[in-house]
Amino acid sequence: MDISSYVLLSQEQALRRRMDIVANNLANTSTVGFRREQPMFREYVERADEAIVDDAKPTSFVLDFRAIHDMSPGAFQPTGNPLDVMIDGPGYLAVALPDGAGTAYTRAGFVNVLQTGELASAGGQPLLDETGQPIIVPPEQANRLSIAGDGSVMGPDGPLGRLAVTVFADESGLAPRGDGLYVGAQGRVLAAEETKLRSGGVEGSNVQPIVETTAMVEILRSYQSSVRMAESLNEMRKRALDRLGRIG
Incomplete structure (x- = not known):
């Protein structure tokens, strides 16, 4: 040849x-x-x-x-669930991987409460707060939650924690796991005044079928x-x- x-x-x-x-x-x-x-x-x-x-x-x-x-945002898709959130800007929600395998990140903002009281993603991974710990919801407050624009999880008696939104200086270092989650290092958790979440819906895919x-x-x-x-x-x-x- x-x-x-x-x-x-x-x-x-x-x-x-x-x-x-x-x-x-x-x-x-x-x-x-x-x-x-x-x-x-x-x-x-x-x-x-x-x-x-x-x-x-x-x-x-x-x-x-x-x-x-491609870092361009997807469209907001209303779900009617007040716990669902879309990150309005850069960043990812942090979740704990099973068996202590570390932290992963996602833009999919489906949020629910596990039977253990932990706030979790649609895949059942506990969502982490700004200190890297799960957010625990008392059973009597599980149906009366809301999420503020800065990520604060609000119960009837006050805040229960704040969702961590993590940004990366170089997002090309994020590696997809194939389950909607990414793994990466050297992320920075945004402060409350830097975080902007939109509740009541999630971010759709930014793929344009005609372009592809x-x-x-x-x-x-x-x-x-x-x-x-x-x-x-x-x-x-x-x-x-x-x-x-x-x-x-």
Whole structure:
């Protein structure tokens, strides 16, 4: 296999990666709190020591670097539940992972009260306050809760705690777990005056199906062009070998 085939293979691998990400975005069009991903690629240039012409010495390949999240917010979706919240701005709700596995983060603001009295996400993970501890709700107050704009969980007798909203200087370091949660490090919990929550609903996915479908068509066309180019190169090699055979 010559260098041109490796270059085309590099491009086709990048196109497959793009297609996987677009397909995942489309699959999460209705996922609450989901933020679409975008692939990032880097150019890797390999320089040969010898070539017929100097311009042929450098060869450019595509390297899959990572995927980043589109930080634009999704639309507010009313649910009628006064405990459901949408983060109006940057940040993530902090939840405790089972078996002491650490802390994870989510934009999905479905909130409910567990039988243990802990305030939890839709997945049953306890929501954490600004000190990293679960928020405990007395049984007699479970049906009389509200959440203020600064994240304070209010009962009839006063505040029970404040939901932690964590921001990250570099959100590209957040890794999705596949269950609507992200894991990451070096987050900062917003102060009450920096936090802005909207109760009574959740944040919808920021995926735009038309945009993703258009991207899927473009990827398919690029792949078809790459295949046609590979076929043309193979045909050129066959003709060259045929002519060399005749000369021999």
